[in-house]
Amino acid sequence: MAKITSHGNTVISPLVQTLNYTVENFPHQCRFPHNEHFFVQGGFQLNGMEGCIRFYPRGYSTDDENWLTLYMGLESKIDVEIYINLEVNIITLIENHEVIVLFQQFQLLFTPGFMWNAVKVVPTKAVLKRMLLPDGGFKVRFVLRTHTHNIDRRLSTPIESTRNKIKELLLQDPAQQRFDVAFVIDGRLFFAHKRILVYSFAFRAIMSDWSDYGEPIIQLPYVRPQVFEDLVIDCYVKSNRFCKKCFSVRKSKDSICCEIISWRR
CATH class of the missing domain: 3.30.710.10 (Potassium Channel Kv1.1; Chain A)
Incomplete structure (x- = not known):
C-alpha cells in the first residue's frame, strides 16, 4: 500500500501556509501494473475547511499520462469565496543539504461545495532521474497563499x-x-x-x-x-456599477444609465 507522510502544517501568517509531504518508495508508485490513474493522498485544513492533495505518478487522465500530476480538492463553505496561489517545490538532498530542484506556481479558484482541480507538474521521468531522496522518497513542499472572503x-x-x-x-x-x-x-x-x-x-x-x-x-x-x-x-x-435594466456599466454607482419612459395612449 502506498504511504504518504505529512510533516506538519506551518502557518506563516493567516493567509499563507506551508504543507510538507513525502511519498515513500516513489519508484514503486510509478511502476505498472497499478489501477488506472493510481494516486497517493494526503490531507490538510484550510481556514476550517477540509482539503486533500493527491499525487498521480502517471497522470490524472490520458491527457497527462506519464506526468506527475497534482490534484487539489477542497470542501469549501457555501458562503466563502476562495482564490489560491499555489507554489510547488520539490525537495531533494545534495551532499546532505536540502535543495529545491523544481519551483512552479499555479492559481486555483474555488466556489462552494467540493471543488477540485488537477495540474501537470513535471514529467515522471524527470522525477525518477534527479528529484528523489537517497532512499527513494519523494518530498514536496507547498506554499498556499490563500485569499478567502465571506459573501452573501x-x-x-x-x-x-x-x-x-x-x-x-x-x-x-x-x-x-x-x-x-x-x-x-x-x-x-x-x-x-x-x-x-x-x-x-x-x-x-x-x-x-x-x-x-x-x-x-x-x-x-x-x-x-x-x-x-x-x-x-x-x-x-x-455590483452597483452595473444596471440590471439596460445591462450597461455605469461610470459611477450614482450615475443614471437609463430612464423609464411612460406615455399615455
Missing part, C-alpha cells in the same frame, strides 16, 4: 434570464463594451470591466498579483472556465 450568495441568484443576458454581454465586441481587462482560461479569452470585478475579493487578489507585470491579458492556466465564468457573472449581478 443570496445576492448572486437572480432569475436565469438575467444571468444569460450578462453572459451575452460579456461575449460582445470588446471595443463596443469598453472592456479594460482580459483573461485567458484554458485557451478561452474572457473580457470584463475592472470596476465591476473589484466587487469580488478573489478578483481583487488576482489583479493585485498581476499588477507588477503590466500585461493587458492575465493568464490563469489552471482555472476551470465554467467556475471562472460563474464568478465573473456573479460580480456583474452584485
Whole structure:
C-alpha cells in the first residue's frame, strides 16, 4: 500500500501556509501494473475547511499520462469565496543539504461545495532521474497563499434570464463594451470591466498579483472556465456599477444609465 507522510502544517501568517509531504518508495508508485490513474493522498485544513492533495505518478487522465500530476480538492463553505496561489517545490538532498530542484506556481479558484482541480507538474521521468531522496522518497513542499472572503450568495441568484443576458454581454465586441481587462482560461479569452470585478475579493487578489507585470491579458492556466465564468457573472449581478435594466456599466454607482419612459395612449 502506498504511504504518504505529512510533516506538519506551518502557518506563516493567516493567509499563507506551508504543507510538507513525502511519498515513500516513489519508484514503486510509478511502476505498472497499478489501477488506472493510481494516486497517493494526503490531507490538510484550510481556514476550517477540509482539503486533500493527491499525487498521480502517471497522470490524472490520458491527457497527462506519464506526468506527475497534482490534484487539489477542497470542501469549501457555501458562503466563502476562495482564490489560491499555489507554489510547488520539490525537495531533494545534495551532499546532505536540502535543495529545491523544481519551483512552479499555479492559481486555483474555488466556489462552494467540493471543488477540485488537477495540474501537470513535471514529467515522471524527470522525477525518477534527479528529484528523489537517497532512499527513494519523494518530498514536496507547498506554499498556499490563500485569499478567502465571506459573501452573501443570496445576492448572486437572480432569475436565469438575467444571468444569460450578462453572459451575452460579456461575449460582445470588446471595443463596443469598453472592456479594460482580459483573461485567458484554458485557451478561452474572457473580457470584463475592472470596476465591476473589484466587487469580488478573489478578483481583487488576482489583479493585485498581476499588477507588477503590466500585461493587458492575465493568464490563469489552471482555472476551470465554467467556475471562472460563474464568478465573473456573479460580480456583474452584485455590483452597483452595473444596471440590471439596460445591462450597461455605469461610470459611477450614482450615475443614471437609463430612464423609464411612460406615455399615455
